[in-house]
Amino acid sequence: MSTDILTLKGIRKSFFGTEVLHGIDISIRKGSVHGLVGENGAGKSTLMNVIGGVFHADEGEMMVDGKPYLPQSPKDAQKAHIAFVHQELNLFSNLTVAENLFIEDLPLGAFKQVKYKQMEKETIKYLKDFQVNVNPKTKVENLSMGVRQSIEIAKALIINADVVIFDEPTTSLTKVEKDQLFRIIADLKARNVTIIYISHILEDVFELCDDISVLRDGSLVATMPAEETSRDDLISLMVGRKLENVYPTVEKTIGEEVLRCEHIASGPLVKDASLSLHRGEILGVFGLMGSGRTELMRALFGLDKLSGGEITYKGKPFTHHTPKQAIEAGIAFVTEDRRDEGLLMPKPVEENLLLVHLPALAGKLGVVDRKKGEDLADQSIEALHTKVQNKKTQMACNLSGGNQQKVVLGKWIMHEPEVLILDEPTRGVDVGAKYEIYTIIQERAKEQSCVLVVSSEMEELMGICDRIVVMSAGRMAGEIERSEFEQNSIMEMALAGGEKA
Amino acid sequence: MNEKTAKRFNLSWSRLYEYGVYVIFLLMVIVFAFSNPHFFTVKNAILIVEQSSPLMLGVCGMAFVLMLGGIDISAGANMYLSAVTSALVMQKFAAANGPGGPAVYLIGISTALLVGAAIGLVNGCFIVKFKMVPFIMTLAMTSVLTGIGLILTKAELLPVRASGFQPSSIRVGPVSMVVVIVLIFTVVFHYLLKYTVYGRQLTAQGNNEEAARKLGIRTERNAIIAYVICGAMAGFGGVLSAGQVGALSSNFAKGNEFDIIPAAVLGGISLFGGKGSILPGAVIGIVLVNTITNGLTMMAANPYVYTIVRGVIIFIAVMLDSINYKGELR
Ligand SMILES: Nc1ncnc2c1ncn2[C@@H]1O[C@H](COP(=O)(O)OP(=O)(O)OP(=O)(O)O)[C@@H](O)[C@H]1O
Numbered sequence: 001m002s003t004d005i006l007t008l009k010g011i012r013k014s015f016f017g018t019e020v021l022h023g024i025d026i027s028i029r030k031g032s033v034h035g036l037v038g039e040n041g042a043g044k045s046t047l048m049n050v051i052g053g054v055f056h057a058d059e060g061e062m063m064v065d066g067k068p069y070l071p072q073s074p075k076d077a078q079k080a081h082i083a084f085v086h087q088e089l090n091l092f093s094n095l096t097v098a099e100n101l102f103i104e105d106l107p108l109g110a111f112k113q114v115k116y117k118q119m120e121k122e123t124i125k126y127l128k129d130f131q132v133n134v135n136p137k138t139k140v141e142n143l144s145m146g147v148r149q150s151i152e153i154a155k156a157l158i159i160n161a162d163v164v165i166f167d168e169p170t171t172s173l174t175k176v177e178k179d180q181l182f183r184i185i186a187d188l189k190a191r192n193v194t195i196i197y198i199s200h201i202l203e204d205v206f207e208l209c210d211d212i213s214v215l216r217d218g219s220l221v222a223t224m225p226a227e228e229t230s231r232d233d234l235i236s237l238m239v240g241r242k243l244e245n246v247y248p249t250v251e252k253t254i255g256e257e258v259l260r261c262e263h264i265a266s267g268p269l270v271k272d273a274s275l276s277l278h279r280g281e282i283l284g285v286f287g288l289m290g291s292g293r294t295e296l297m298r299a300l301f302g303l304d305k306l307s308g309g310e311i312t313y314k315g316k317p318f319t320h321h322t323p324k325q326a327i328e329a330g331i332a333f334v335t336e337d338r339r340d341e342g343l344l345m346p347k348p349v350e351e352n353l354l355l356v357h358l359p360a361l362a363g364k365l366g367v368v369d370r371k372k373g374e375d376l377a378d379q380s381i382e383a384l385h386t387k388v389q390n391k392k393t394q395m396a397c398n399l400s401g402g403n404q405q406k407v408v409l410g411k412w413i414m415h416e417p418e419v420l421i422l423d424e425p426t427r428g429v430d431v432g433a434k435y436e437i438y439t440i441i442q443e444r445a446k447e448q449s450c451v452l453v454v455s456s457e458m459e460e461l462m463g464i465c466d467r468i469v470v471m472s473a474g475r476m477a478g479e480i481e482r483s484e485f486e487q488n489s490i491m492e493m494a495l496a497g498g499e500k501a
Numbered sequence: 502m503n504e505k506t507a508k509r510f511n512l513s514w515s516r517l518y519e520y521g522v523y524v525i526f527l528l529m530v531i532v533f534a535f536s537n538p539h540f541f542t543v544k545n546a547i548l549i550v551e552q553s554s555p556l557m558l559g560v561c562g563m564a565f566v567l568m569l570g571g572i573d574i575s576a577g578a579n580m581y582l583s584a585v586t587s588a589l590v591m592q593k594f595a596a597a598n599g600p601g602g603p604a605v606y607l608i609g610i611s612t613a614l615l616v617g618a619a620i621g622l623v624n625g626c627f628i629v630k631f632k633m634v635p636f637i638m639t640l641a642m643t644s645v646l647t648g649i650g651l652i653l654t655k656a657e658l659l660p661v662r663a664s665g666f667q668p669s670s671i672r673v674g675p676v677s678m679v680v681v682i683v684l685i686f687t688v689v690f691h692y693l694l695k696y697t698v699y700g701r702q703l704t705a706q707g708n709n710e711e712a713a714r715k716l717g718i719r720t721e722r723n724a725i726i727a728y729v730i731c732g733a734m735a736g737f738g739g740v741l742s743a744g745q746v747g748a749l750s751s752n753f754a755k756g757n758e759f760d761i762i763p764a765a766v767l768g769g770i771s772l773f774g775g776k777g778s779i780l781p782g783a784v785i786g787i788v789l790v791n792t793i794t795n796g797l798t799m800m801a802a803n804p805y806v807y808t809i810v811r812g813v814i815i816f817i818a819v820m821l822d823s824i825n826y827k828g829e830l831r
């Protein structure tokens with residue numbers, strides 16, 4: 001029998017009087033990959049933060065390798081050889097790659113000066129193992145999200161860890177980067193390093209993990225070997241009920257053309273993109289990372305300037321608009337980068353939810369109808385099953401990662417837009433919530449709005465869209481109707497232009 | 502979204518004002534030069550450098566606080582109170598041991614450093630431990646410090662030179678010892694910010710405090726130290742400036758924070774934290790601000806015009822910072 005490297009007993013944790021972990025007992029086998037799954041707000045990140053020394057448990061004890069372990073700070077966790085890749089990026093965008101890697105333990109010379117040369121050399125050598133190819137002097141603010149996440153992972157592994165915690169590490173990785181991460185995990189496992197892996201992508205969990213634990217509402221409901229369970233079992237354990245369908249369906253009709261763009265060029269990534277969108281239609285945009293799909297959406301919404309091409313909206317030219325004009329015209333854009341662009345972190349949930357719709361709530365004198373606002377906020381929280389303790393006092397930054405996303409989505413949908421642009425709407429969201437989001441998308445379409453969905457998960461697009469257009473290297477590589485959806489042909493189109501990252 | 506749109510805006514306009522600050526600066530120099538023949542001379546240039554020096558210390562300290570995303574409005578009042586206490590101590594000492602000699606310098610400067618650091622410590626502790634807004638905390642501090650200074654001096658003119666404290670009379674080549682000391686400190690602080698663990702972690706924390714905490718960086722301690730450095734340097738600058746002026750009026754150093762902060766910001770240190778450096782930006786910034794003051798004085802402009810100009814400088818500095826200016830100066 002193998003020994004346990006990490007044992008938790010009766011861990012409890014409250015935030016502002018609300019208990020979010022109700023006495024967790026869990027043991028992690030040495031050298032295993034242990035999956036941790038659960039709905040948004042189940043307490044996964046909180047539990048990991050307790051192990052990582054970021055939060056103190058209110059009650060309970062922990063053992064590492066049979067010895068009592070009482071971390072007072074993240075430093076103590078490092079000393080116990082526990083590395084932690086957080087759910088959100090913890091890099092300093094104003095510093096260089098090298099500085100970020102070494103910031104906790106900068107190499108010093110005789111005069112206590114930072115040895116930049118040595119640090120940069122080590123960075124290159126070190127990152128080579130991760131196949132990350134960046135200049136160590138580059139400031140992090142100039143790097144793509146995927147590269148940043150790779151650096152964050154590399155950084156966590158710089159200490160010779162015995163236990164590595166990955167909290168949703170793949171949310172902004174490209175396919176290639178993700179494969180790379182999985183190779184790293186396999187490598188670590190081969191060196192008998194223990195891994196805790198949190199993800200909402202159950203396929204990945206099954207692919208990687210030996211054991212799987214399920215958290216629901218702050219309690220551990222099950223721990224079992226991966227081969228003894230199935231995807232469906234996991235889901236019902238997570239949500240406490242059975243999910244019948246993955247994708248909802250509604251009856252709807254597709255009407256006249258609403259939005260049309262022709263030969264759009266914008267920035268370095270969008271070269272020649274055309275599409276047309278009809279009333280009641282759900283149009284998917286598929287493309288690999290760097291194909292220009294996100295940039296095309298930004299241009300449509302008016303966030304980026306067009307350098308060529310035309311947009312027609314409801315039959316009228318709509319080309320040099322600002323985001324404000326787009327919103328007024330009934331277009332909504334849920335961005336991919338929700339943390340930076342989508343939320344007012346230090347503001348309460350309700351304020352965040354009402355942000356977009358606020359002007360419409362104002363009466364004649366510009367006074368906001370608070371009651372109505374409250375009702376709308378409640379409806380949104382209910383519809384998306386957002387886990388919020390108190391919508392008036394809880395700040396957006398105190399929500400779990402997935403619930404922050406639901407708030408961003410909720411605030412746009414409340415405005416009942418005619419054109420809803422969604423960039424990766426279900427990233428980091430649990431299976432149950434995915435279903436809710438798909439339902440909302442379908443309902444918007446049924447009410448004769450048009451929906452544009454950008455996603456890197458092809459299955460998701462095939463499940464909800466009426467039509468998919470494929471982008472590759474800034475151009476349209478093809479278009480497929482629902483009846484002809486087929487994974488391979490879509491992938492081929494996407495690859496046609498080559499993945500130029 | 503805001504930051505990104507700002508960047509984009511910046512890209513398209515950057516050409517236009519990349520050298521904008523220099524152009525304005527140059528124009529002003531030309532106007533000054535034509536209106537007074539004594540302006541564009543070596544002697545006057547040295548004078549400007551001498552006048553900038555004590556404030557430069559303030560800028561060095563302020564750089565640390567700004568790096569954090571904080572601000573210290575009490576820098577001017579700190580200069581005043583530190584100079585007053587130091588002058589009083591030197592007066593006592595000179596009365597007992599006779600004026601002059603290295604001991605007076607030692608005692609004067611250490612008193613100012615200590616008082617300044619203590620003020621910074623109070624600022625830092627309240628801001629960090631009680632999460633007070635830096636602007637309001639240091640604004641309140643300004644009022645308290647000025648009041649104490651006025652009580653100590655009974656609002657009368659306090660002589661400094663009589664104790665034998667005349668740092669500007671010790672010459673090193675064409676400049677005074679003050680300039681040399683300040684240059685050394687500037688280099689040291691630049692080094693501290695760019696090449697030490699403390700400086701780098703402070704820069705990191707100014708960018709993403711949450712992340713810094715999660716990495717186990719001692720954010721609270723670092724922040725308090727930054728305010729202490731800022732306070733100590735203001736105190737040091739205060740006593741050197743007092744030595745230059747020779748006597749302390751109740752208006753001494755009043756509003757100096759509004760030269761120090763814009764100079765740092767014009768020099769590329771962002772009010773939003775995490776950006777910029779002392780060399781060369783902040784040095785150029787303070788010289789620039791002082792050149793304008795000097796020029797206006799020489800033009801014998803209406804003294805109230807200076808207030809307006811100061812306002813305009815603050816406005817330009819903050820505006821450039823807000824739209825993420827990356828022009829030549831930075
Ligand atoms: N700093 C905080 N202050 C107050 N409440 C918090 C804080 N952090 C988390 N919570 C609450 O604790 C609960 C558990 O959050 P946690 O982040 O652990 O969820 P999670 O399982 O990681 O979810 P996700 O899959 O969305 O990341 C949530 O209800 C959240 O609102």
Ligand SMILES: [Mg+2]
Nearest residue numbers: 045087400401
């Ligand atoms: Mg989480």
